[in-house]
Amino acid sequence: MATAGHVEPAGYHTRRDERGRTVVVLTGQWTLRGIDGNADALASALREHARDNDKVVWDCREVRGLDNVGALVLWRLQGFAQGHAIEVRPEHAALCERWARREPPPEGGRSPGVRPLAVLSSLGQGLRSHALEFTTLIGCVVVDGGRLLRRPDQIPWKDISASIYEAGVRALGITALVGALVGIVMSYLSSLELRNFGAPSYIVNVLGLSIMRELGPLLAAILVAGRSGSAMAAELGVMRLTEELDALSAMGISRIVRLVLPNIVALAVALPLLVVWTDAIALFGGMVAAHITLGIDIPEFVHAIPSAVPVVDFVLGIVKGAVFGVVIALIACHFGLRIKPNTRSLGVETTNAVVTGISAVIFVDAVFAIGFRGIGLP
Amino acid sequence: MTSDNIIEMEHVFTRFGRNVVHEDITLSVARGEILGLVGGSGSGKTTLVREMIGLDQPSAGRVRLFGEPLDKIEAETLATLRNRCGVLFQGGALFSAFTVFENVAFPLQEYRAIEPTLIRDLVYMKLAQVGLGPEVAAYLPAELSGGMVKRAALARALALEPELLFLDEPTSGLDPVAAQTFVHHLQDLHKELQFTAVVITHDLDLMRDLCTSLAILADRRIVARGAPTEMALNPHPFVQAMFLGERGQRVFGAMAS
Numbered sequence: 001m002a003t004a005g006h007v008e009p010a011g012y013h014t015r016r017d018e019r020g021r022t023v024v025v026l027t028g029q030w031t032l033r034g035i036d037g038n039a040d041a042l043a044s045a046l047r048e049h050a051r052d053n054d055k056v057v058w059d060c061r062e063v064r065g066l067d068n069v070g071a072l073v074l075w076r077l078q079g080f081a082q083g084h085a086i087e088v089r090p091e092h093a094a095l096c097e098r099w100a101r102r103e104p105p106p107e108g109g110r111s112p113g114v115r116p117l118a119v120l121s122s123l124g125q126g127l128r129s130h131a132l133e134f135t136t137l138i139g140c141v142v143v144d145g146g147r148l149l150r151r152p153d154q155i156p157w158k159d160i161s162a163s164i165y166e167a168g169v170r171a172l173g174i175t176a177l178v179g180a181l182v183g184i185v186m187s188y189l190s191s192l193e194l195r196n197f198g199a200p201s202y203i204v205n206v207l208g209l210s211i212m213r214e215l216g217p218l219l220a221a222i223l224v225a226g227r228s229g230s231a232m233a234a235e236l237g238v239m240r241l242t243e244e245l246d247a248l249s250a251m252g253i254s255r256i257v258r259l260v261l262p263n264i265v266a267l268a269v270a271l272p273l274l275v276v277w278t279d280a281i282a283l284f285g286g287m288v289a290a291h292i293t294l295g296i297d298i299p300e301f302v303h304a305i306p307s308a309v310p311v312v313d314f315v316l317g318i319v320k321g322a323v324f325g326v327v328i329a330l331i332a333c334h335f336g337l338r339i340k341p342n343t344r345s346l347g348v349e350t351t352n353a354v355v356t357g358i359s360a361v362i363f364v365d366a367v368f369a370i371g372f373r374g375i376g377l378p
Numbered sequence: 379m380t381s382d383n384i385i386e387m388e389h390v391f392t393r394f395g396r397n398v399v400h401e402d403i404t405l406s407v408a409r410g411e412i413l414g415l416v417g418g419s420g421s422g423k424t425t426l427v428r429e430m431i432g433l434d435q436p437s438a439g440r441v442r443l444f445g446e447p448l449d450k451i452e453a454e455t456l457a458t459l460r461n462r463c464g465v466l467f468q469g470g471a472l473f474s475a476f477t478v479f480e481n482v483a484f485p486l487q488e489y490r491a492i493e494p495t496l497i498r499d500l501v502y503m504k505l506a507q508v509g510l511g512p513e514v515a516a517y518l519p520a521e522l523s524g525g526m527v528k529r530a531a532l533a534r535a536l537a538l539e540p541e542l543l544f545l546d547e548p549t550s551g552l553d554p555v556a557a558q559t560f561v562h563h564l565q566d567l568h569k570e571l572q573f574t575a576v577v578i579t580h581d582l583d584l585m586r587d588l589c590t591s592l593a594i595l596a597d598r599r600i601v602a603r604g605a606p607t608e609m610a611l612n613p614h615p616f617v618q619a620m621f622l623g624e625r626g627q628r629v630f631g632a633m634a635s
């Protein structure tokens with residue numbers, strides 16, 4: 001019997017019996033631990049004997065433990081399975097029987113290598129399915145959103161407010177930190193140049209315009225795309241993994257209304273507010289840096305902002321924030337709902353959600369920059 | 379003799395916050411024993427088994443696995459001990475990104491002392507042993523039925539020919555025929571390999587046919603411990619309800635008479 005911790009290695013010896021046949025006596029533990037990596041060595045040694053099958057008797061009665069690994073090593077020997085001269089212990093009979101009767105496993109399908117045309121066509125199919133699903137998602141959101149507007153009692157306020165807290169309030173710290181740092185860096189870099197030109201007070205214009213029109217919205221959106229985009233996608237994915245999505249559907253509750261819409265509304269509300277917050281902190285950082293490098297007084301700076309930056313630019317930044325929010329949430333939910341119930345897909349699609357979200361934000365920003373090039377710039 | 383006990387638990391207490399799950403549990407499992415761990419839903423059976431493998435630490439008390447105290451064990455020793463154990467989790471716990479084949483092959487590949495050429499044959503044999511055909515091998519866990527998940531998980535638990543098996547409700551979710559086959563299969567394996575097993579179950583047929591002894595967990599303690607046939611003599615109300623109830627009578631009544 002196999003004793004824990006004390007393993008007798010698998011082995012064999014041979015002798016001649018009275019009829020002149022070779023008797024191969026298997027000894028030790030023919031188990032996973034008894035064989036312990038020697039399967040090939042044992043098999044090649046035994047193969048010699050297995051070849052002249054008629055004159056060999058296999059004696060397995062001294063085997064002190066036989067499991068599937070041991071049985072497999074023996075039954076892979078050509079001739080062993082056909083040999084009738086096998087003697088085994090009664091408790092091993094069932095296992096031997098099973099291996100003698102087993103059907104060879106099916107051939108594994110080889111993957112057909114990389115074919116460029118197939119890659120292209122699957123790429124095309126992937127793009128098409130993305131486009132189709134994304135359009136469907138937008139359609140569902142519009143239809144369900146419209147229905148909710150007619151039945152305001154069904155609006156999931158709780159989910160929306162929870163989502164705003166998660167995506168907005170909890171992002172205050174990181175947006176403030178990044179905003180302040182970028183404001184300081186911008187201010188330092190521009191102050192060097194402006195001092196050379198002898199126009200230090202223009203720092204207000206440079207900082208105000210670039211932060212309110214471009215940097216504030218972009219920074220906040222990229223941070224939120226990374227934070228909330230991944231969280232939203234992963235949440236939907238885990239709900240697929242644990243069949244929570246199915247449970248919701250089985251209760252007749254729309255996943256668009258309960259899961260997707262609150263995220264969209266939350267980001268559409270929270271991101272513009274975050275933009276204002278990031279603008280303020282970044283300007284503050286820039287202001288402090290300008291005070292140190294150029295000696296501009298802080299009250300002076302604050303008073304100069306309204307005249308230096310047109311209101312349109314500030315408003316444009318906020319509008320961009322709202323649009324970015326909707327785009328980020330839509331993309332996160334799109335990838336989140338594509339997640340298949342396995343962990344690898346969860347990782348892949350969450351990454352896709354973040355990467356696509358950030359790229360889309362920058363793309364939309366470029367569209368805004370071109371579309372509004374005649375507006376707001378002094 | 380203590381050295382012949384594979385698992386020893388001494389005065390184990392478990393608390394989750396204010397929820398006391400185990401109170402002074404002392405339990406040992408001898409080599410070759412198939413212990414049925416029985417108890418109501420939420421009585422702490424899964425938790426007890428997790429403590430036996432060292433996945434959870436009890437709040438107080440000592441656990442020994444293969445004679446090694448789990449509270450002060452080196453990570454490396456624990457890993458080799460766990461190589462000798464097979465665990466079937468209640469929910470299957472298959473790796474969702476792997477196919478069934480890869481799931482069963484995984485412990486074999488990680489063990490490293492098995493020639494890769496043998497692994498294919500072993501995996502298909504394991505699958506056949508638990509009643510899964512070769513066509514299932516390419517499926518992902520999400521594409522399996524509940525019973526198939528259970529069988530695939532069992533095949534994985536059996537992959538390394540464990541000396542000690544932990545089975546958390548192995549027959550729940552199987553049809554009666556499959557459950558019967560499963561019991562026969564484990565009985566055969568037990569005869570061949572003389573492994574030790576701890577089986578959590580609510581299945582009275584399985585307790586009667588497979589388990590060599592039972593431990594009954596109720597009121598946070600082990601209230602009964604002994605051969606399945608002795609259980610009806612135990613005065614504890616839970617044991618009475620379980621073994622002298624209508625279903626208990628049907629399964630165990632024939633044995634007693």
Ligand SMILES: Nc1ncnc2c1ncn2[C@@H]1O[C@H](COP(=O)(O)OP(=O)(O)OP(=O)(O)O)[C@@H](O)[C@H]1O
Pocket residue numbers: 394397399417418419420421422423424425426468
């Ligand atoms: N990680 C945990 N944190 C807090 N409480 C837990 C945890 N795990 C288990 N519990 C509690 O411990 C108790 C026992 O749980 P356990 O899963 O061991 O029950 P069980 O006997 O296996 O039940 P079942 O037969 O339903 O599987 C339950 O009350 C449960 O709420």
Ligand SMILES: [Mg+2]
Pocket residue numbers: 423424425468546
């Ligand atoms: Mg349980």
